[in-house]
Amino acid sequence: MNKTVLVTGANAGIGFETAKALAEQGFKVLIHSRTAAKGQAAKARIQELVPGADVAVVTADLGELEQIRALAAKVNELAPSLDVLVNNAGVWNSKLELSKEGVEMTLAVNHLAYFYLSHLLYPNLQRAQNGGRIVCVASDSHKQIKGMFWDDLNLTNQYHGLRSYAQSKLANVLFIYEFARRSPSEDQISAYAVQPGLVQTDIGLKGNTWLHRLAWRVRRQMSGHKTPAEGAATSIYLASNDKVSKATGQYWDDCEPKDSYSSSYEEAEAKLLWEWSCNVLGIKDFFVKSGA
Numbered sequence: 001m002n003k004t005v006l007v008t009g010a011n012a013g014i015g016f017e018t019a020k021a022l023a024e025q026g027f028k029v030l031i032h033s034r035t036a037a038k039g040q041a042a043k044a045r046i047q048e049l050v051p052g053a054d055v056a057v058v059t060a061d062l063g064e065l066e067q068i069r070a071l072a073a074k075v076n077e078l079a080p081s082l083d084v085l086v087n088n089a090g091v092w093n094s095k096l097e098l099s100k101e102g103v104e105m106t107l108a109v110n111h112l113a114y115f116y117l118s119h120l121l122y123p124n125l126q127r128a129q130n131g132g133r134i135v136c137v138a139s140d141s142h143k144q145i146k147g148m149f150w151d152d153l154n155l156t157n158q159y160h161g162l163r164s165y166a167q168s169k170l171a172n173v174l175f176i177y178e179f180a181r182r183s184p185s186e187d188q189i190s191a192y193a194v195q196p197g198l199v200q201t202d203i204g205l206k207g208n209t210w211l212h213r214l215a216w217r218v219r220r221q222m223s224g225h226k227t228p229a230e231g232a233a234t235s236i237y238l239a240s241n242d243k244v245s246k247a248t249g250q251y252w253d254d255c256e257p258k259d260s261y262s263s264s265y266e267e268a269e270a271k272l273l274w275e276w277s278c279n280v281l282g283i284k285d286f287f288v289k290s291g292a
């Protein structure tokens, strides 16, 4: 039977290339997009490039918890058994914005949505025949800060897009390491954090100030940059390669595990983040047992 993958933020950039490549490999691909129009356009592009691709579109604004719950319910209908969840959607915000729950929006979209979807779809991942997988697209940007800003997590008094982005990406790595420590081994769910590289996408052009848009236009041309397809390579590898099924709780770059920044190994930080996230989301038991 074909494997099924959900890729968030699959209408553009790294997510689109990940979804396309996995469709080429024969996966049934659930493309998540913020809007139906962008999702349908991405589906049409994939089906044009990969004739016969099995693709469905699901939508949600990942900054809204109600929409994340509705997304998980829809995925549950389409894929009671889910082989791979690729948490890829991400933002870079010039200005401080809060979610309905009062969480800084970059942290809400880049971390809380990853955490929440991984929890809500955990039973589906448990039903995967050869062990479910969670791939979280993180970033080497997590090295730009020394730790989570626990005294001012929303950065109300010190907001900068670089700082909020770095914090959210540190949260991705802390989450994956803590997930691997806590996940019951009998559930056989592997989780990986990915550094995609410096990738020529439009992430820094969306809703940002002209100065930050200009900075991103220059930065994404810098030496060593990758195309979106090259940036997607490690996510694709981790979603599909048989060799990595047991390599849970590692940080990956160019299809190889590597060390992340020292603060990401702080177990007390990871525990605190885990508990804070459960508290905000009202999660009592993250590792819900699947019914069947």
Ligand SMILES: NC(=O)c1ccc[n+]([C@@H]2O[C@H](COP(=O)([O-])OP(=O)(O)OC[C@H]3O[C@@H](n4cnc5c(N)ncnc54)[C@H](OP(=O)(O)O)[C@@H]3O)[C@@H](O)[C@H]2O)c1
Residues within 6 Å of the ligand: 008, 009, 010, 011, 012, 013, 014, 015, 033, 034, 035, 038, 060, 061, 062, 063, 088, 089, 090, 091, 109, 137, 138, 139, 140, 195, 196, 197, 198, 199, 200, 201, 202, 203, 204, 206
């Ligand atoms: N580009 C890089 O150099 C780089 C480096 C390290 C890590 N990353 C990470 O790679 C991942 C993919 O980014 P990308 O570079 O491919 O950027 P991108 O082309 O802008 O793709 C980001 C995707 O996330 C979606 N998204 C953002 N906010 C959302 C929300 N509130 N609700 C639903 N969907 C939302 C976007 O939807 P819309 O199209 O509707 O905005 C888009 O589909 C991100 O996690 C990013 O942090 C990127």
